[in-house]
Amino acid sequence: MPADSGFAFVVIQHLDAEHESVLAKIIQRSTAIETxxxxxxxEIEPDHIYVTPPGVSVTTEGQHFHVAKMAAMRSKRTPIDDFFTSLAQDQGEDAAGIILSGTGSDGTIGLRAIKEHGGLTLAQAGAEYDGMMRSAVQSGMIDMVLPAEEMATKLVGYFSHATRDESERDRRKRDVAEQLSR
Structure with a gap:
């Protein structure tokens, strides 16, 4: 991803509250984007990568993070759904949800919210742990399944507003409405 894409990225992982995460440092070693x-x-700023801390649910409102302690029962923890749902409400058609490697179905409900608000949804092809990806694809809410290395090009192309006109936005909204009714 170009360091000046204008995008903000939020990386959410499933970690116990007692598990210390060093993911932000690991990502920073691999990119020029501030992490x-x-x-x-x-405040969520363009050209930044944010990693959620363990044991909390992170949402967004007015382009600011809100952090809440996660439910004690593991079965009730859905940090990806929580974030995607708030992202859809906060950013509408400017939101994108990407499911990478993982197990379970967390994220599938949040992807539905992103689609309902006209956003873009992607899933990683060839993920080592593909449970989350399969759940998302089976929901019918995924726009594209791509290898991770192809996602940056698709994101930049999709969100280049200079080439998108109103008729294309209207077409996308109709497509989303038809897909949701199916």
């Missing part, structure tokens, strides 16, 4: 841990009230 930091999401925190309560932090």
């Amino acid at each position: 930091q841990t999401a925190a309560e009230g932090l």
Whole structure:
């Protein structure tokens, strides 16, 4: 991904509250994009990568993070659904949800919210742990299944507003409505 794409990325992983995450540092070693841990009230800025801390549910409202302690029962923890749902409400058709490697079905409900608001949804082809990807694809809410290395090009192309006109936006909204009714 170009360091000046204008996008903000939020990386959500399933970690116990007691497990310390070093993911932000690992990502920072591989990119020129500024990487930091999401925190309560932090403004979400373009050209940044945010990693959610363990044991919390992170949502967004007004382009700021809100952090809440996660449910004690593991079966009730859905940090990806929580974030995607808030992202859909906050950013509408400017939202994108991407499911990478993982197990379970967390993220599938949030992808539906993103699609209902006209956003873009992607899933990783060839994921080592493909349970989340399969759940998302089976929901019918995925626009494209791609290898991770092809996603940056698709995101930049999709969100280049200079080449998108109103008729294309109207067509996308009709397509989403038809897909949701199916």
